[in-house]
Amino acid sequence: MRSTRRSTRRTARRTARRTAAVFAGAAVVLALPAGSAFADSPAVPVTQPTKPQVKPTAEVRAYVTAVRLADGSVAKVYKVGDNHFEADVFAGSTKPDTLVGKGGAVAYGRSNGLHAVLQPNGTVTSWVEGGERPKPVGKESSVRFTMPDGRIAKLVDGPDGKRVEISTPKGNSLGTIDLKHPGTHYDGWTYELVQDGKRVKFLVIDGKGGGNSWVYDFGGKLIGKYTVVAP
Template sequence: MRSPRPTSRRTAFRTTAVLAGATAVLALPVGAAFADSPAAPQPRVLPGVERPAVDRPITPPTAPSSKPARGYVTTARLADGSVAKIYEIGVGHVEADVFAGTTRLGTLAGRDGRPAYGRYNGLHITLYPNGTVSSWVEDAPKPKPKPQPKPEVVQESAARIVMPDGNVAEAVYGAHGDRVDLSTANGHRLGTIDLKDPNVLNDGWMYKLVRDGRDGRDGRHVLKFVVIDGKSGGNSWVYDFDSGRLIERYMVATGK
């Protein structure tokens, strides 16, 4: 039986050196060990297996715009031919972009319900809180006010006659023709007579508008107003139409 081979001194030294070397490696600072280590290989992607997630920097969310939205209202033509595009921004806040052709001249902004004013090359602009604009040009002649038609003035004249029956007649002449308005003493209207319908009866009394047969100076017919009492058999009174003056009286009992 062979006896165990004795360990040589060379083998024992080699073992000691390996252990000493291992101890030296472990004694290095941890940071130095990661710094000197080669980059670790990326894990291999197998078919059907997703690639491992890679950390990416987190992007902060975009802050919403603080500029309020503009709501289009209308486009208005200005005094010099340019235009204003009007927008509503919020309560009491309107804006108007002024354009000459495709060139933007500027923006008017009215806030807190107050109008805004602007001027460009003699053009004056006012933007109102309700979204309307007015404008005028310095060198342009001020528009002349249009003449307003005058209301037609109807010239009329009336002669008041208190008739024998106590009623009242007003002989009226004017632009709408000659007539006699009849009423009671307390103002209750009885009717009207004119040359187209010259006779009317009221409680036994007859009222008549008659032509005299002569023409007046102004070309009008000379008219008379006649009142006849039918209850008394025909007593009558004749009045001048223009003045209302009693000019004739006829009584049945005595003749004239």
């Protein structure tokens, strides 16, 4: 019985010593400063997400039409985008100018006396220096003035062509003339429209006074006066 008790005591003492060693090791680990357990681990860099690079879209010039200009040169019109038109002006094989209209703006060009205008809708108008400037497409313009006989002439230029409305000083209509019906008479006076090349002129002739006449352009400006000399 004594030997059994001694053996039991020795086993208990050994178990106690082992348990104390385990707890001592755990205490050493717990006593380390915070983060020491990862001190030997390599740092992992944080990668920021990269934004995809957006390449600009190349503009494409879509051919629209070719327009013969007042001096015989040609404008080739291209649509590049919304409210963006371009017109390459060619004089033979050379390209003296390119008109660029963006954002609804009107583009102007001038070369060797030629004036060219690119409208926001892609239409092109032109005139030669000293010639009559065309009116905007789709719009009507007019000018009024008093003629030598005291009556009123209203010169109208619009999409349907040029015309003259003749009236009394009080506004009573006496008739209208155009290039299809270019003349009318009233009380000895004659009113006529004359096509002179690319220009249209308005003539007022005093039949009662022997044939004296006045010539106006379509801006209402007096450009000629002719007096008949009595024999």
